[in-house]
Amino acid sequence: MVCEGCDAVFRRPALGRREVARCPRCGTELARHHGLQQQRILPLAVASLILFAIANLFPIVEIELRGLHSQTTLVGAVVVLSGEGMSLVAMLVLATTLLFPLAQLLILCWVLVPLARGRRARGFAWMLALLQSLRPWGMVEVFLLGVLVATIKLSGMATVIAGAALWAFVALTVLLTVVVSFDPRGLWDLAFPADEEAAA
Amino acid sequence: MSTTARARRMAALAAHAATPHLPVRAGEGEPATAAQQGLIECHRCSAVWQDAPEGAACGRCGARLHRRKRQSIALTWALLVAAAIMYLPANLLPVMITRSLFGTQQDTILSGVIFFWVSGSYGLAALIFTASFLVPLFKLSALFVLVAMAQRHSPWRRRERARLYQLLEIIGRWSMLDVFVVALLSGLVRMQGLAEITAGVGIAAFGAVVVLTMLASLSFDPRLTWDTDTHAMQDDKTTT
Numbered sequence: 001m002v003c004e005g006c007d008a009v010f011r012r013p014a015l016g017r018r019e020v021a022r023c024p025r026c027g028t029e030l031a032r033h034h035g036l037q038q039q040r041i042l043p044l045a046v047a048s049l050i051l052f053a054i055a056n057l058f059p060i061v062e063i064e065l066r067g068l069h070s071q072t073t074l075v076g077a078v079v080v081l082s083g084e085g086m087s088l089v090a091m092l093v094l095a096t097t098l099l100f101p102l103a104q105l106l107i108l109c110w111v112l113v114p115l116a117r118g119r120r121a122r123g124f125a126w127m128l129a130l131l132q133s134l135r136p137w138g139m140v141e142v143f144l145l146g147v148l149v150a151t152i153k154l155s156g157m158a159t160v161i162a163g164a165a166l167w168a169f170v171a172l173t174v175l176l177t178v179v180v181s182f183d184p185r186g187l188w189d190l191a192f193p194a195d196e197e198a199a200a
Numbered sequence: 201m202s203t204t205a206r207a208r209r210m211a212a213l214a215a216h217a218a219t220p221h222l223p224v225r226a227g228e229g230e231p232a233t234a235a236q237q238g239l240i241e242c243h244r245c246s247a248v249w250q251d252a253p254e255g256a257a258c259g260r261c262g263a264r265l266h267r268r269k270r271q272s273i274a275l276t277w278a279l280l281v282a283a284a285i286m287y288l289p290a291n292l293l294p295v296m297i298t299r300s301l302f303g304t305q306q307d308t309i310l311s312g313v314i315f316f317w318v319s320g321s322y323g324l325a326a327l328i329f330t331a332s333f334l335v336p337l338f339k340l341s342a343l344f345v346l347v348a349m350a351q352r353h354s355p356w357r358r359r360e361r362a363r364l365y366q367l368l369e370i371i372g373r374w375s376m377l378d379v380f381v382v383a384l385l386s387g388l389v390r391m392q393g394l395a396e397i398t399a400g401v402g403i404a405a406f407g408a409v410v411v412l413t414m415l416a417s418l419s420f421d422p423r424l425t426w427d428t429d430t431h432a433m434q435d436d437k438t439t440t
Contacts, residue, residue: 002241002248005362006426007233026362026426061388068391077387084386086399092407093383096376125261129244136414139373139380146380152324153316153385157395188245192260 003028032183041182042116045108048175052102055168060147065158073165074098074143101138101176107131108179111187120191131184138180141173233426240265269421276347276420283412284340290409291333293402296382300395308402309333309378331377332406339375339413342368343420350424358425365422372417375410379403 001012005028013021013031021030055074062071072080074097081090107127114121121127147169151160234241240252244263249256256265294306307315309332316325342364349356382403389397 001246002234002239004241004243004246005366005422007235007423008426009232009234009237009239026359026422027366028362028422060384063388065391065394068394070388070391072384072387077383080387080390081383081399084398086404089379089383089399089404089407092411093379097380125244125263129261129263132244136369136373136418139376142373142376143380145374146377146384149324149328149377150381150384150388152321153381154389156319158389185246188247188260 001030003030029183032186039116041108041179042112044175044179045105045112048172048179049102049105049109051168051172051175052105055165055172056098058165058168059163060165060169061151061154061163062161063154063158064161071163096137096139097143100134101140104131104134104138104180107134115187115191124191128184128187135180135184138176140169140176144169144173235267235427240267243269268423268427269419272419272421272424273347273351276343276416279412279416279419280340280343280347283336283409283416286405286408286412287336287340290336290402290406293405294400295378295402295406296385297398297400298389298395299398301393306400309406312378328378331374335371335375336409336413339368339372339417343413343416346420346425350420350427353427361425362422365417365420365425368417372410372414375413376407379407379410 001010002008003010003023003026005023006026008023008025010021010023010030015021015031020032022028023030057073059071059073059076062069075094078090078094078098081087081093107130111121111124111127111131147166151162154160234248238251239248240254241248242258242261242263242265245258245261247258247260249258249265252265254266257263258265291309294308296307296312298305298307309328313325313329313333316322316328346361346365346368349361382399385397386399389395
């Protein structure tokens with residue numbers, strides 16, 4: 001295998017559970033253990049999808065100011081933004097917090113369900129390519145920090161009440177960290193075992 | 201696909217042999233690079249091919265094989281310059297406009313930081329100052345150093361430069377923080393006459409800086425940091 005950070009050539013390491021191989025020259029991650037990965041990732045991905053629905057259907061925070069109430073969902077904030085002539089920013093927010101993470105989860109399910117039965121999903125190569133290019137652009141954890149900052153900013157001028165979606169976002173962030181931390185490159189080797197044997 | 205047929209999958213390298221990743225040595229204790237050995241790794245599925253011509257299709261996933269990301273340096277420069285230009289309006293124009301009973305207030309990123317600092321939330325002020333001001337500035341200058349050094353094939357502090365690139369990939373996304381804060385506040389605070397927050401033009405410029413620097417660090421090929429003159433020069437010629 002070849003290091004993506006510095007092009008050094010390595011023999012493929014035999015990794016134990018939770019082990020990660022790093023390139024000794026530049027420190028880039030080479031590979032990580034993927035033994036039980038697909039069995040564990042699939043349920044987590046499905047759980048994430050459910051949390052995703054809760055996180056986006058219910059208001060994130062509600063504020064109260066002199067008897068007036070106001071609340072927003074993620075999509076609500078995006079709609080307001082685009083109404084203010086900030087449609088590009090609105091699209092950016094929508095894509096990084098909703099569309100991209102959702103697409104990542106759906107692709108994972110699409111790919112992993114057939115793989116569990118030893119079959120390769122339709123459009124496997126394209127799906128995995130998409131999965132890998134979406135990886136840097138899902139920013140649910142950054143959004144969560146944004147919610148916290150916004151909450152603190154408002155706490156001085158109004159009463160802030162946490163909505164159901166806020167807790168869903170917290171849980172989603174934890175789950176997504178686990179789901180996304182797994183290396184989609186490992187799936188190629190799982191999906192093409194015959195290829196590996198022929199090579200070895 | 202005839203080119204693919206000629207390319208042979210590297211059996212020895214793919215074999216599940218050997219304990220902790222042993223580098224294949226090429227004399228003088230330096231690890232051999234794929235470019236020296238005539239190997240190309242597929243950027244999509246990580247399969248390694250021997251003697252595959254530049255631009256051939258990967259036999260496993262069908263992606264085009266390239267020794268280095270194409271036009272990496274030119275593309276990174278272009279995105280970097282664009283990001284640097286957008287950095288000015290991002291910091292000078294208001295990102296948030298607050299209309300309340302006490303009048304209208306326009307906030308830039310830095311005035312937002314000052315507001316937190318003055319009101320006593322030092323931790324929050326430091327967090328926003330770091331995520332919104334320092335990190336983009338750090339990214340711009342770090343990428344500048346990386347591309348300039350890679351372009352000159354400088355052997356200066358390669359390992360540190362590699363670490364710097366990895367750091368960029370981790371912290372880059374966190375500068376989106378202010379975009380999300382403004383989006384939420386403008387979605388939430390819409391009490392006509394009492395208090396209303398709308399997004400300012402600055403936030404669009406700021407979002408552009410974040411996206412452009414992320415694209416720039418994605419288009420930069422970290423392997424260029426390690427390329428010795430001859431290999432890199434050859435490659436620059438074939439790719440640009």
